[in-house]
Amino acid sequence: MFEQCEGSHGVAMAVALSRPEVICAYPISPQTHIVEGLGEMVKSGALTRCEFINVESEFAALSVAIGASAAGARAYTATASQGLLFMAEAVYNASGLGLPIVMTVANRAIGAPINIWNDHTDSMSMRDAGWLQIFAESNQEALDLHIQAFRIAEELSLPVMVCMDGFILTHAYERVDMPEQAQVDRFLPPYEPRQVLDPNEPVTIGAMVGPEAFTEVRYLAHAKQMQALELIPQIAEEFKQVFGRDSGGLIKPYRLDDADTVVIALGSVLGTIKDTVDDLRAEGVKVGVLGITSYRPFPIEAIRAATAHVKRIVVIEKCFAVGIGGIVSRDVRSAVQSRPQQVFAVIAGLGGRAITKASLHRLLREAMADKLELLTFLDLNWEVVNRVLAREKEQRRSGPVAEGILRDIGTVSSSIG
Known part of the structure; x- marks a missing residue:
């Protein structure tokens, strides 16, 4: 059923349709509307068999979700920015314990200075914490990815972050195809945990592990991420069969077949990039787009195969590692390291700065003329910096x-x- 709604409402509905049993909530913009919507559904009785728990902090939100998941409940929470940093210890605990929690990260810049607008610095700060990270391009995809995330998390017994751009998606009104409960139930079976705390069968979760076994534990966490590289496309295909649309997977190629230049990015900026590429294609310029949906695990082989024929790769990323440069671009370089292709890192959109078609046109023309620096800050005001x-x-x-x-x-x- 098609519905015009705010992105946060669409995500709240998707989570509710996934039948969570525990929702842990602490407000921080721009994710607050999601947990507010879920709270209203629990209070009104629209969402049943679910405990909505207001907590005193983001750290408590994920800690309660960890306890709920360990006890065998389907658990969900949401956060952003400083909230994700505040729960950092619990983020590592959730993945280290192998608990299938789903968490929305409404991507927002990290201070100081304080900034509430969108970039990807928050989730990127946790990229090595052991969670799967999947990025939504649109509100429809954000909705769909949450339903898939529960399925992926519970199959692997790993937590999943669904990352959606704060305000750009969370507060934007778009037409989405809202699933029926019967469809979601067909796709997402009742939660059957791989591990659970049961007084009748006592076990220890979170035991002390010394040098004799710690490396093996960490390797197995890596092995599960590698399993996700196969599972994520399978789940996306099953989703397509049930819901009738492509959503999810590892990567999304666009007009890439004969491209000399490919632009790689994550999240909502892909829409603007595709519009820019359409303009350039109309002029006969051979340029394409590759969207990354699964950032963790990073789809090295899929990216390597999709870019085998291109001359140059331009990575547009809404984050960077101070002191060295691009984050996503370094991962892309690892996928094509044995090739002569140049990989250009373009830092853009930090703190919510607009990424315009005019700027992208100029950037891509410079790239195709081989005039682009390996590290570029799009629309940086050099006069102010100097x-x-x-x-x-x-x-x-x-x-x-x-x-x-x-x-x-x-x-x-x-x-x-």
């Missing part, structure tokens, strides 16, 4: 960087320089 660097060189007490920039650009009155 002014700050000069001030710091001239003045010992040059003041906080962020506040200085705001004064320089006229957002607040200037008393510096």
Whole structure:
């Protein structure tokens, strides 16, 4: 059934249709509307056999989800930004214990300085924590991926982050195809845990493990991620059979067959990139797009196969590792390391800065003319940057960087320089 709704509402409905038994909630923008919607459904009786637990922090939210999952309940929570950082210890515990929790990460920048808008810094900070990470391009895909996430998590007994761009998707109204409960029930069977705390069959979960076994435990966590590389496409195909649409999988190629240049990205920016590529294709330019849906596990072989024929790869990423550069681009380089293809890292959209078609047109023309640097910051204001660097060189007490920039650009009155 088609419905015009906010992205957060669509995700809340998808989670409810997945029949969670415990929902742990602590508000932080931009995910709050999701847990608010689920809370309203539990209170009204629209979502039954589910305990909605208000907690005092993000750390508590995931800790309660860990306890619920260990006890055999289908558990869900959501967070963003600093909230994800606050629960970092529990993030590692959930994956280390092999608990199939599903968590929405409504991607948002990490401070300081404080910023509530979208980029991918938060989930990328947890990329090596042992969770599966899948990224949604649209609200329809965000809805669909949550239903698939429960199936994937419970089959592997691993937690899954479903990452959707904060505000750009969570607060946007789009037309989505809302599944029927019977469809979801057909696709997602009742939860049958691989491990459970049962007083009648006592076991230890979270035992101390010394050097004699720790490497093997960590390797098996890696082995499960490798199993996910096979399972995720299988689940996506089953989803297509039940719901009649392609959604999920490892990667999404677009106009890539004869491309000389490919643009790789994650999340909602893929829509703008595809529009830009359509414009360039109309001019006869051979450029394509490769969207990454599964960032963890990283689909090295799938990316390697999809890009075998291209001359250059441009990775547009909404995050970067300070002191070295691109994050996603380094993973892409590992997929094509034995080839002569250049992999260009383009840092864009940090803190919610718009990624426009005009900027993408200019960027891709520079790439195809072999004029692009290996590391590029899209639409960076070099005048402001150089002014700050000069001030710091001239003045010992040059003041906080962020506040200085705001004064320089006229957002607040200037008393510096």
